[in-house]
Amino acid sequence: MYLGNIMEIGPTEELFTDPANPYTHALLSAIPKPDPTASRDRITLHGTPPNPRYPPTGCPFSTRCPARIRPDEHENLDDEVWDGINGLREIIRERMRADRSIRERVRERFGLETRFATIDETYDELFGDLSVPARVERVLAEVTDAAGDHEEREALDRLNAEFGSACDGVDPDGGDDPVEPAYYEVSDSGRLSYCHRHADEHRETAAVIDDRS
Ligand code: SF4
Numbered sequence: 001m002y003l004g005n006i007m008e009i010g011p012t013e014e015l016f017t018d019p020a021n022p023y024t025h026a027l028l029s030a031i032p033k034p035d036p037t038a039s040r041d042r043i044t045l046h047g048t049p050p051n052p053r054y055p056p057t058g059c060p061f062s063t064r065c066p067a068r069i070r071p072d073e074h075e076n077l078d079d080e081v082w083d084g085i086n087g088l089r090e091i092i093r094e095r096m097r098a099d100r101s102i103r104e105r106v107r108e109r110f111g112l113e114t115r116f117a118t119i120d121e122t123y124d125e126l127f128g129d130l131s132v133p134a135r136v137e138r139v140l141a142e143v144t145d146a147a148g149d150h151e152e153r154e155a156l157d158r159l160n161a162e163f164g165s166a167c168d169g170v171d172p173d174g175g176d177d178p179v180e181p182a183y184y185e186v187s188d189s190g191r192l193s194y195c196h197r198h199a200d201e202h203r204e205t206a207a208v209i210d211d212r213s
Pocket of ligand 1: 021022023059060061062063065066067068069166167181194195196197
C-alpha cells in the first residue's frame with residue numbers, strides 16, 4: 001500500500017518473484033540480502049512521501065516513482081534533470097498551500113541544505129550543476145517566472161503541459177478530463193496492479209527501471 005492505496009495485490013509468492021508494480025519493485029529492492037557480497041540493485045526513491053492530506057494528482061506514487069511515464073520527447077532526458085523537474089513541481093505545489101515558510105517546508109520534505117528564499121534559488125539548487133537541454137531550460141524559465149509572480153497554478157499547468165503524463169492525471173491526448181489510475185490484471189491468478197504502465201502502449205516496468213537505474 002502507498003498513501004492508503006493498494007498498489008498491487010495477489011498471491012504472496014508471485015509478488016516476490018514477479019513484481020509488476022513499480023512500488024512493489026522498490027519495496028522488494030529494499031529487502032536486505034543475507035550475503036553482503038551479493039550484487040544489490042536497490043532502487044532509490046527520491047524525496048519523502050507526500051502528505052496524505054494532499055496527495056498528488058493522478059497516481060499517488062507519481063512524485064517518487066522510478067518508472068514514471070514520461071512524454072515521448074523527454075523519454076531520454078537525463079535522470080537528474082527529470083528528478084529536478086519533479087522536485088520543482090512538488091515545491092510549487094507546496095507553495096500553493098504554504099501555511100509556513102517555504103524554507104521550512106522544503107527542508108522538511110526534501111532534506112535540502114539550502115536557503116530557498118526565492119524560486120530562482122530553488123532553480124539553482126535543483127539544476128545549477130546540471131546540463132539542461134535548451135528546450136527544457138526554456139520551459140523551466142517560463143515556469144519559474146510564473147511561480148516567481150505567485151502564479152503557481154499557471155506554473156503547474158505549464159509543467160504538466162510539457163512534462164506531464166497519465167501518471168500525473170494528465171490526458172496524453174490533450175483532453176481536459178483528469179486520467180485516474182486503474183487496476184490492471186497482470187497474471188493468470190488475477191493479480192492486480194494499480195499502474196498506467198500496464199497499458200499496451202507503454203514499456204514494461206522492469207525494463208524501464210533497469211534502464212533508469
Ligand atoms: S501510474 Fe505511473 S507513477 Fe504510478 S506507479 Fe505506475 S508508472 Fe509509477
